[in-house]
Amino acid sequence: MTEQIGTTCVQGGYRPGDAEPRQIPIYQSTTWKYDTSEHMGKLFDLEESGYFYTRLQNPTNDAVAAKIAELEGGAAGMLTSSGQAANFFAVFNIAGCGDHVVASSAIYGGTYNLLAHTMRRMGLECTFVAPDCSDEELEAAFRPNTKCVFGETIANPALAVLDIERFAQAAHAHGVPLIVDNTFPTPVNCRPIEWGADIVTHSTTKYMDGHGAAVGGAIVDSGNFDWMAHADKFPGLTTPDETYHGVVYAEKFGQAGAFITKATAQLMRDFGCIQSPQNAFILNLGLESLHVRMPQHCKNGQAMAEFLSQHPKISFVKFPGLPGDKYHELAKKYLPNGGCGVVSFGFGGGRPAAETFMKSLKLAQIATHVADARTCVLHPANATHRQMNDEELVACGISPDMVRLSCGIESTEDLIADVAQALEQI
Numbered sequence: 001m002t003e004q005i006g007t008t009c010v011q012g013g014y015r016p017g018d019a020e021p022r023q024i025p026i027y028q029s030t031t032w033k034y035d036t037s038e039h040m041g042k043l044f045d046l047e048e049s050g051y052f053y054t055r056l057q058n059p060t061n062d063a064v065a066a067k068i069a070e071l072e073g074g075a076a077g078m079l080t081s082s083g084q085a086a087n088f089f090a091v092f093n094i095a096g097c098g099d100h101v102v103a104s105s106a107i108y109g110g111t112y113n114l115l116a117h118t119m120r121r122m123g124l125e126c127t128f129v130a131p132d133c134s135d136e137e138l139e140a141a142f143r144p145n146t147k148c149v150f151g152e153t154i155a156n157p158a159l160a161v162l163d164i165e166r167f168a169q170a171a172h173a174h175g176v177p178l179i180v181d182n183t184f185p186t187p188v189n190c191r192p193i194e195w196g197a198d199i200v201t202h203s204t205t206k207y208m209d210g211h212g213a214a215v216g217g218a219i220v221d222s223g224n225f226d227w228m229a230h231a232d233k234f235p236g237l238t239t240p241d242e243t244y245h246g247v248v249y250a251e252k253f254g255q256a257g258a259f260i261t262k263a264t265a266q267l268m269r270d271f272g273c274i275q276s277p278q279n280a281f282i283l284n285l286g287l288e289s290l291h292v293r294m295p296q297h298c299k300n301g302q303a304m305a306e307f308l309s310q311h312p313k314i315s316f317v318k319f320p321g322l323p324g325d326k327y328h329e330l331a332k333k334y335l336p337n338g339g340c341g342v343v344s345f346g347f348g349g350g351r352p353a354a355e356t357f358m359k360s361l362k363l364a365q366i367a368t369h370v371a372d373a374r375t376c377v378l379h380p381a382n383a384t385h386r387q388m389n390d391e392e393l394v395a396c397g398i399s400p401d402m403v404r405l406s407c408g409i410e411s412t413e414d415l416i417a418d419v420a421q422a423l424e425q426i
């Protein structure tokens, strides 16, 4: 019998044996000792699996990564120090200097910078396409040196829903994998691998931790992409790695293990973006209630979006769960139980109305954060996008009056009452 997602949230990844600790132990140790150098040598050669240094692997992290891999229905997973590191590793593991990536333009600002600017300095080019582009536009974005396609299930903060099946089909037609950042819906609301995505990433900082306590990231590989069938495109996986005595990852670790083993053995070794075991432990506490919290976030988001869309002082509401939203049809397909608790909206009174609204909230707290148990709110024109003038804001899809409200898991009535009283002040 396949277990339900709530059981995996609580018990996945770590099943203690007889007389072992019930909770995942925190292995607060940088290093492991061995009786012989021969034994340790085998670990270094990837001849045996085992722990020797926490920058590469740590049992606490591995247990939590295994839980996230189970939740996403993947073959293997790893934790990273942040969501930024997860997306960087996921792309850089298969694409580097001289290569090209196709990405949805509706993605997190940090990931946009990473792909458009920082990775460009490493010699990697990126073509951005709108998530609702035509099939012809998507097709035209590919080049012979394209190595992957990237998108977000629900874009932060644009709240666009990715047509995962369509993007996966386009990627596969060009012999490359689809990487999906599934931070906002979490596997409780959508499992991109079931729709054809090959690799899934997370900022676990958001709903997975859910308590604003620990920055972290995760990568899950489905094990479905056949690297050997496209060996010429992915030499890093299909030809010998001389820094590991000529190991060929796709041969030695198979389709299910190659991607994550290479990302651990090479990228974690060289870039060192490991999550601390303490943070992995905190993340796991969050995961244990993820399936209980997500429905409340979604319920509050839906109720808030419906309330705002009826309010005379509100000029627009973006929320894929609202009938009439540009992404409602895709939301019905990919997010039948709801997507997330984040709602974006604007005011008939423009930027001054948004400023009065922000000042008047009592329960919702101003924070550069989303997807937290506590409701938080941000006015991008006055915070993350502060350096832009009004024309520049409009050009990147953020109107000067737009507010992003991340509904927490408080009681719905109290959240709506707070927003209603703040609207009265305008």
Ligand SMILES: *Cc1c(COP(=O)(O)O)cnc(C)c1O
Pocket: 082, 083, 084, 085, 108, 110, 111, 152, 156, 181, 183, 184, 202, 203, 204, 205, 206, 215, 216, 217
């Ligand atoms: C926050 C976020 C990131 C970056 O994650 P950090 O943990 O802050 O590094 C990446 N993708 C999405 C969708 C995010 O919301």
